[in-house]
Amino acid sequence: MLFHIRHTLTYTYGRPVFLEPITLRLTPRQDASQRLLHHRLALLPAPSGLSQVLEPDGTDATVGWFDHTHQDLTIAMEALVETLRDNPFDWIITDPSARTVPAAYSPDLACSLAPCLVSAEVEPTVAAWARTRAEEAGGDTGAFLMRLADHIHHGFAHIGRLDGDPFSPAETLRERRGACRDTAMLYVAACRAVGLAARFVSGYSMHHPPEVSEHELHAWAEVYLPGAGWRGYDPSLGLAVADGHVALAATPDHRLAAPVSGHFRGTGATSEMRYDLAVRAAASLEDLGPGAAGAWSSPLFP
Template sequence: MMRFEIVHETEYRYSEPVFLEPHLLRIRPRSDWSQRLIRFDLQISPQPEGCAQLVDLDGNATIRPWFSGRHDRLHLMARSTVETMVTDPFAYLLDPAADSLPIQYAAEAPQLSPYLEFASVAPAVEALAGEITTEADGKPERFASLLNQRIRELCSTETRLEGDPLSPEQTLTRGRGACRDVAVLFAEVCRVAGLAARFTSGYAAGSPEQERFLHAWAEVYLPGAGWRGYDPSLGLVVADRHVALASGPQAADARPFVGRFRGTDVDAQMTVDLRISASPSEEAATARIDSEGQGEQA
């Protein structure tokens, strides 16, 4: 169990005053069985004329501010305190339906339809799906773990702060990609194999001296286990060192910031400052001390 203190600051500067269209912000961390949101505070400048809070179709907490007048900057600062609680990511009992690929989703099929759809598949992506399915003996859980490691081996990680994710074929061909690129690749290969998958944005723990960036990974739906995260850029199964913000069938559905402005011949510049501190939660520390004490008595 970990306790995260997160400060996520984003600023857009415009060469001329612009009219800001309504924005969508998915920067409020999830609060569910896997992570608990203790505190969240959002500051927006200029002051919005109004601000609505809603839950989107994928269950993401979404904030929608709208503005009046013209402005030459937009500044957002989100402060979050989150406790992550998954210490064993394999603590579940799979349903018989999850015994082999492709999974025969029955009752969940209508809801999972967007997470099983894929575009025309590149031969390299289809080949990778077939190769991993064979190595995993068709077992979905083993497939996800093997694919996670294989992508980690095939694709080195690079930093690319802006732009849409590359296509799965591009990422495989280049042999490198940003975290969002390999997350999209992972999800696509899963879907080709018949395993429902979605894209997730959020934060990951790291060493204090590291420069921090928004992170991305994928989640697969296993009957009996629900959504389970896999991070191919790190080669990890997601547990208590990740904080999820939003998820969706496509990367665009989990973008933290979505918005437009109106103006003529305007240049825009974005800067991001992300500060994350992560440490064992008090509950985890207490449990460790109790365990050590019992060991000494024995």
């Protein structure tokens, strides 16, 4: 599957402000499930400097900094991505101790996965709920992961919520509602509660819940399975992730998956954010249309 993505974010401030260094996580990752064919990123006004960095979790990020005050900032990204995994179940679990939940990893693997295994912060209500889902799945890891995604998809109301941090997993569970980032956080917490390493993913999807009327930045979860690696599960859609998703960042802490991180300085200044996102998916470049094939010769900014 080919994805043509155009994502623009515009920040407007009530008065000129000084922009602190900004981190952009708007470069689709490259791995066994997706390949980045074209990518460009631009800022207006142009920053004083840009640096490409590799973050601790492997995310390709861009850091920009500014020398002067500004009253607005626009960030534009365009990407052409090929997704490669048409079968989300093309795996086996090679470690018997991870085939059932509660799961266990070998000591060396558990050390590497430690940030994604932290369960001390999982609320008791969420842990109990996760154990119930595991019992319903007969303790089978694969069945648990799908049952958990399906349970959230069918049992929770899905809402569009553009701003703010994710709700706590306990709040999402109690209210039985949330945006994709809320249900992703609940899924991650439930997996950790039964010993599975899980992390938060930000990116794009060709699908969206019917309650969401337009494309938004999407969020889902990934779980580490020995022999299978990191595998995606989307609780807002109730499915295992295949070639219908494009990942930007995957991290134990949702804050490090934010597409834009940064601060500004300006006494009494207010800020407003607007975004425009267009996601098109097709089986071939021709099916994407002439806009995708010829887009790279046109400027990102008018």
